[in-house]
Amino acid sequence: MPLRQTAPKLSPEQYEANFADIAPPLTRQQAAVEAARCLYCFDAPCTQACPTHIDVPTFIKKIWTGNLRGSARVILEANILGHSCGRVCPTEVLCEGACVMHEKGEQAIAIGRLQRYAVDDVLDKDIRMFHAGAPNGKRVACIGSGPASLACAAEVAKWGYAVTIFDRHDLAGGLNTYGIAAYKTRAPDSLREVELVRQLGVEIRQKTEIGRDISFAELEKQFDAVFIGVGLGETWGLEIPGDNLHGVYGAMEFIEQTKVKPFHHLEVGQRVACIGAGNTAIDVVTAARRLGAETVYLIYRRSEREMPAFKYEYDLAKKDGVIFLWQTQPIRVLARDGAVTGLECLRTRLGEPDARGRRSPVPIAGTEFTVEADMVVRAVGQRPVTEFLRPVPGIELRKDGTVVIHERQQTGNPKYFAGGDCVNGGKEVVDAVAEGMAAARGLDAWLGSPRAKG
Amino acid sequence: MADLSVNFAGLKSPNPFWLASGPPANTGGQVMRAFDAGWGGAVWKTIGEPIVNTTSRYGAIDYNGVKVMGFNNIELISDRPIEDNLREISEVKKRYPKHLVIASLMVESKRESWHEMVRRTEDAGSDALELNFGCPHGMSERGMGAAVGQVPEYTEMITSWVKEAARTPVIVKLTPNVSDIARIAAAAEKGGADAVSLINTINSLMGVDLDTFAPRPVVAGKSSHGGYCGPAVKPIALHLVASVAKKVRIPISGIGGIGYWNDAAEHIALGATTVQVCTAVMHYGFRIVEDMIDGLSQYMDDHGFRSIEDFRGRAVPNVVDxxxxxxxxxxxxxxxxxxxxxxxxxxxxxxxxxxxxxxxxxxxxxxxxxxxxxxxxxxxxxxxxxxxxxxxxxxxxxxxxxxxxxxxxxxxxxxxxxxxxxxxxxxxxxxxxxxxxx
Structure with missing residues (x-):
């Protein structure tokens, strides 16, 4: 069933302009000038702030000296997804946020863009950076092919483990391929990074679901250790009447469409209401505007102050002309003839702070009003896809579906390690990489670091 | 308002800022534009028997995104006929009688040749002569330039030949490519020089192209040592100016790394009466002299100096062993x-x-x-x-x-x-x- 009113299609050029790289690659000269600004701090705060502790001053110095391959090596040894992290990391609250230039009253060094510049060089020239270690006879399985699994797989492959990644999707890369705003990175960029991991001899089996296509018994027989990096799945429901109507989408499903289909094949409502105010909600509202939607609302129960999205992301949505409805709680999805026509909402007031210190919204009776929309998108967080782990003895899941881990990313079942969004509930790509690498060290230690003998 | 005019070996200059002998002072048109911009004097690009130049000729060192921290050249003296240069000197002097035109000369090491050249140049109307005993490349291999300036006896002898014929002040330009520049300055003074100018450029190779292994500046895959100058050489120039200031009594025209008024003020504080500028003009044009004059005047006003003489050489006694x-x-x-x-x-x-x-x-x-x-x-x-x-x-x-x-x-x-x-x-x-x- 079609949407009640769809946004008119744009020209192919307009779509490309709307989704053009938000931080285009630096030119050689721009990179040289920016690299020269770096003070080359000792014991640098940027490196400390990075979850993967990339040696930022060293890689920037190498850009300055013209040693791009060496620069890329410094980055990729610390973080095999250095390219995508350079593009999608919220650098303003990580490395660039820690840059001493702030204290100096100057613009922080553009660390993310320099990082991309260095890694692009080896990716563009298809320079092989890493080789698999001498086989140590041990085998590791990774479930999921997102950032956490790729990081874990690359790390242990360098130590001589035979690694197989199992993934249920058509394409590898997980969130990086399917779930990041198209103006930040496109699916082919993510697949280039997957190739870096494949070059280490890692086998990737797509469209394969553990527990369905391959039993856990089989998996445990074939592999000495298993890493779980399945990330998050479906968006949580709104739990209000009309939630299941045609025209109500989950945020990730909506964004995935922008990553795997040509823009002109996508249907977007003329008026779009997105519920939620996290970074994913920003991806939704900016994508909707860039696809041509005339009016896009971001609806949030709390106020601007409690908004979880980063300032940088919020600014993007503001620039895109998104309308923010603060302290607004949807109570019903409205429809006519089966097609969404809008949302019935209540105003809220802010009550006492909750456990996380955010003030809880309290709906105010009698303040009902209608937000007209042809399309509603839920961006209220995602549920981990961990139910399939239930049969595995020892693995403990929390109420929200996240996997419980102990030291060194090990689960309650010693053979299983876990990391990334399915453990932390949804953080940054760089956190997933850091946890995947921590799990690599953990399972290696558990297996007795066999590379030392080989 | 401070008075920037100076008396340099009897020459009245409206201010201490002169164009150094080099590409910016190659033609009458350039020199006149420089005077219009505010330069007090110009040392004409060295006149001599015409030569043939190479392409390329210049090299530079950039640092941390700053262009031309150091500069070098393998260009020779004027490639234009002597008559053309002398005619243009006459024209410039007629139109700019209050500005100084100093002819830089390089002549084969024969007494009569020098006498002849001195006569022709002075007849053309130049205010003074600068003897190029410093050019480190190309000409030195032919027994001229640094080949003279590196040997105190030659310096003294040729200076004395020039003085036999000269009616205008004689400035000897010194090369830094020696172990003791003050000795050469003393030799020039002994030969009768009215003043010295320093430093000429420093022997250098600007670098090597690591793909082709051609040194820079590249001439058909090869290069030759050239003269180094620009902001990077100022500390060397200041040291040499100070050591000459301690040694001789004749006036000094300071050269080397001067791009701003404060560079000039430092040369003056170490004993220079005038300063000469080339690389900064090659980078930014004649217009830079406006701030040199403005900035130096402000500085002098702020410090209560009414004339250049009020602070000239003030730092010299502070340079000690x-x-x-x-x-x-x-x-x-x-x-x-x-x-x-x-x-x-x-x-x-x-x-x-x-x-x-x-x-x-x-x-x-x-x-x-x-x-x-x-x-x-x-x-x-x-x-x-x-x-x-x-x-x-x-x-x-x-x-x-x-x-x-x-x-x-x-x-x-x-x-x-x-x-x-x-x-x-x-x-x-x-x-x-x-x-x-x-």
């Missing part, structure tokens, strides 16, 4: 934590590169935190260890964050030479105390 420096003067570094940005460059510089007198963290920090909630790591000077070398203050990227403060030792001034004199007079005497000697 190391043995005369006061060993009882003591400074140590001081970090101002509120300005510290936590880069730790002072720490690593002192720890690895100097005297291990800085601790990386101060327990208290400076109270500042970055967006990630991390405090700024403020290093701490270990005062009892600090040798007062300046390194931390030099590498600190924040102005005034690290300063050097004087520590009163309570000891009288005493130099190394004082100590050795005391010991010589009384070998049994105890050495007087010095800071840090306990």
């Amino acid at each position: 190391w043995g005369d420096l006061d060993l009882n003067y003591k400074i140590i570094a001081e970090i101002h934590p509120e300005l510290c940005i936590g880069c730790q460059l002072c720490y690593v510089a002192c720890e690895d590169g100097a005297h291990q007198c800085i601790s990386p963290y101060t327990a208290a920090g400076n109270g500042k935190k970055n967006v990630n909630g991390m405090g700024v790591h403020v290093p701490r000077i270990i005062e009892e260890e600090c040798v007062g070398c300046n390194l931390c203050a030099l590498v600190c990227p924040v102005e005034n964050c690290i300063t050097m403060k004087e520590v009163k030792t309570g000891l009288p001034a005493m130099s190394w030479n004082d100590r050795t004199r005391q010991r010589a007079a009384d070998p049994g005497c105890a050495l007087p105390p010095t800071p840090g000697a306990d």
Whole structure:
């Protein structure tokens, strides 16, 4: 069933302009000038702030000296997804946020863009950076092919483990391929990074679901250790009447469409209401505007102050002309003839702070009003896809579906390690990489670091 | 308003700023435009028997995104006929009688040839002569330029030949490519020179293309040593100007790394009466003289100097032998934590590169935190260890964050030479105390 009113299609050029790289690659000269600004701090705060502790001053110095391959090596040894992290990391609250230039009253060094510049060089020239270690006879399985699994797989492959990644999707890369705003990175960029991991001899089996296509018994027989990096799945429901109507989408499903289909094949409502105010909600509202939607609302129960999205992301949505409805709680999805026509909402007031210190919204009776929309998108967080782990003895899941881990990313079942969004509930790509690498060290230690003998 | 006019070996110049002999002073058209822009004088690009130049001719060193920190050239003297140069000198002098036109000359080392050239140039109306005894490339291999200026006897002899014929002041331009430039300056003075100018360019190779292995500047895959100049050479020029100022009594025209009024003021403070500029004009054009005049006037007004003579050479007595420096003067570094940005460059510089007198963290920090909630790591000077070398203050990227403060030792001034004199007079005497000697 079609949407009640769809946004008119744009020209192919307009779509490309709307989704053009938000931080285009630096030119050689721009990179040289920016690299020269770096003070080359000792014991640098940027490196400390990075979850993967990339040696930022060293890689920037190498850009300055013209040693791009060496620069890329410094980055990729610390973080095999250095390219995508350079593009999608919220650098303003990580490395660039820690840059001493702030204290100096100057613009922080553009660390993310320099990082991309260095890694692009080896990716563009298809320079092989890493080789698999001498086989140590041990085998590791990774479930999921997102950032956490790729990081874990690359790390242990360098130590001589035979690694197989199992993934249920058509394409590898997980969130990086399917779930990041198209103006930040496109699916082919993510697949280039997957190739870096494949070059280490890692086998990737797509469209394969553990527990369905391959039993856990089989998996445990074939592999000495298993890493779980399945990330998050479906968006949580709104739990209000009309939630299941045609025209109500989950945020990730909506964004995935922008990553795997040509823009002109996508249907977007003329008026779009997105519920939620996290970074994913920003991806939704900016994508909707860039696809041509005339009016896009971001609806949030709390106020601007409690908004979880980063300032940088919020600014993007503001620039895109998104309308923010603060302290607004949807109570019903409205429809006519089966097609969404809008949302019935209540105003809220802010009550006492909750456990996380955010003030809880309290709906105010009698303040009902209608937000007209042809399309509603839920961006209220995602549920981990961990139910399939239930049969595995020892693995403990929390109420929200996240996997419980102990030291060194090990689960309650010693053979299983876990990391990334399915453990932390949804953080940054760089956190997933850091946890995947921590799990690599953990399972290696558990297996007795066999590379030392080989 | 300060009076910038100077009297240089009897020549009245409206200000101390002259174009140095080089590409900017190659033609009458350029020199007239330079005078319109405010230059007080111009030393014409060296006149001699016409030569043939190469392409390319210039090389440069950039640093941290700053273009042309250092510059070099393998260009020779004027490639235009002597008559053309002399005719244009006449024209310029007719139109700009109050500005100075100084002819730079390079002639084969024969007495009659020099006499002839001096006569022709002075007949054309030049105000003075500058003898190019310094050009390090191309001409020196033909027995001219630096081949003369590197040997005191030749310098004295040829200067005396020129003086036999000259009716206008004779300036000898000195090459820095010698072990003791003051000796050459003294030889020129002995030969009768009315003034010296320095420095000419420094022998150099600008670099090597690491793909083709061609040195720069490249001429069909090869290169040759050339003359180095530009901002990078100023410290060398200042040292040589000062050492010549201590040696000779004739006036000095300072050259080397002058791009701004303060560079010029430093040359003057070390004894120069006029200054000459080439590279900065090649980079930015004649217009830079406007701020040179403006800035120098402001500086002089601020300091109550009414004329150049009021501060010329003032720094010369402060340039002394190391043995005369006061060993009882003591400074140590001081970090101002509120300005510290936590880069730790002072720490690593002192720890690895100097005297291990800085601790990386101060327990208290400076109270500042970055967006990630991390405090700024403020290093701490270990005062009892600090040798007062300046390194931390030099590498600190924040102005005034690290300063050097004087520590009163309570000891009288005493130099190394004082100590050795005391010991010589009384070998049994105890050495007087010095800071840090306990």
